[in-house]
Amino acid sequence: MLAALLIAPGRLEVKEVPDPVCPQGGLIVKVKACGICTSDVKMSKKGHRALVYPRILGHEVSGVVEESNNEQFKEGDRVQLAPGLRCGDCIACKRRADNQCKSRGIFGFTHDGGFAEYVAVPLEGPVMGSLNPLAEGLSFEQAALAEPVACCINAQELAGFLPEDSALIIGGGPMGYLHALLARLKGAERIMVSEINQRRRELALKTECRIIDAKTEDLFHVVTEETKGRGVDALILACSEVGLNESLLKLLAPRGRVSLFSGVPADVSQVRLDLNFVHYGEIRIVGSYGSTATHNAEAIRMISSGELSVEGLVTNIVDLDRIWEGLEYTASRKGMKTVVEV
Ligand SMILES: [Zn+2]
Ligand SMILES: [Zn+2]
Structure with a gap:
């Protein structure tokens, strides 16, 4: 598949990489849209002390289930991917603060993320992801905005x-x-x-x-x-x-x-x-830091019900092979949000 692979700080290469393997009890999502976050800009330019290379960045993902080993989802389901992976068992997870899970994983950080054609989503095992089904009529672009919305929900809740x-x-x-x-x-x-x-x-x-x-x-x-x-x-x-x-x-x-x-x-x-x-x-x-699975589900609900209109927030759309332009646009702060369409 085609992916934007961060090989080292400042070295992001769009190239062919092996397709991910469908995890046991999990699935493969064909990425349709992935938002660019300022953290992606920082990581692609300067790296991060906890980043293991090479890594596919991108944590604001929506797409279609391509392959499923999980009975909850079937091929063709339209979904938004909450970026956090959790153990489900620690105190943080039990208190619905799974963004503070001690075994936490994050797409685009500890796990390969959405700046690629496909992403592997574990839904069982030591770390589990979560997916939100998309209502009919909700675009992939809007669904990709659910993660940033979820982060704001978390912050305002805590405040x-x-x-x-x-x-x-x-x-x-x-x-x-x-x-x-x-x-x-x-x-x-x-x-x-x-x-x-x-x-x-x-x-x-x-x-x-x-x-x-x-x-x-x-x-x-x-x-x-x-x-x-x-x-x-x-x-x-x-x-x-x-x-x-x-x-x-x-x-x-x-x-x-x-x-x-x-x-x-x-x-x-x-x-x-x-x-x-x-x-x-x-x-x-x-x-406040990131968001939980619950916040992501709430964000998807708010956007699809029309309660929260994110219309006008995306001011730049780029293809995967032009991801650098999207990163530069984000760094320049000349507009609002960039979404990579895959
Ligand atoms: Zn983000
Ligand atoms: Zn946990």
Whole structure:
């Protein structure tokens, strides 16, 4: 099959590789669409300390069952692939926090992923994947967006989103965009999105939120105005270059919550915190990483029911053999989401 194989950091080659073998109790999915995530850009350029080469990246996958050794699925079923593999047996798995499973595997990371014609999905054994059937009419492209949506669901759940919350999202890329849409669904009253890239600000207008240009507007001033001096209830950091700092913390209302949604480089990862501000304001700071099988199923449900409209989020589509263009587009931040169509 044709696959984009990461041979070493910076060396991604689209080439013929042997077809995967259908796992016992599992299946082979013929990939139709696979979203490009910023983590794919980072890994393809700089690698990752836990990555074993060669590896096929891609964890936002939808496709059609090609071969099945599992009675739950048959050839021809249209599916979305949740990226996590879990043991199903540890405390994390039993608490439905399978994204923290101690034996966790991830497609496009520990297992070959979706930047290929086929992907092997184990559904039994030491690590198990999960698949969500697609409703008729749901496109593969939209189904591939379920994974990023699932990550946002996880973050907002952990941040204890409440109806009538006000929210400030730092970063108006694809993830910030999805956070804004989800926050609205959760009943958030005032939603602000701060983004420095002009093109992304224009695209984010579609969310009908207050879009802030942090280069020319004062964040503190806007938040004060929009929340009538109360501050924001939820602050979501969805930009891989912005860490939590004291001026951001000061934007929070009492009982405000901070979601550390994006991973950040080492130089912004270490912060100074006024613990008394956290103490008196009853502030919560909560991380989130990836999503669980349950979040993926919920994301698919929200997208197929039309509850969450992801229309307009995909601004670039590339073929597998032009994957570099998609990765460059993602790195350039000139649009929103790229999906590889296989
Ligand atoms: Zn992703
Ligand atoms: Zn587990």
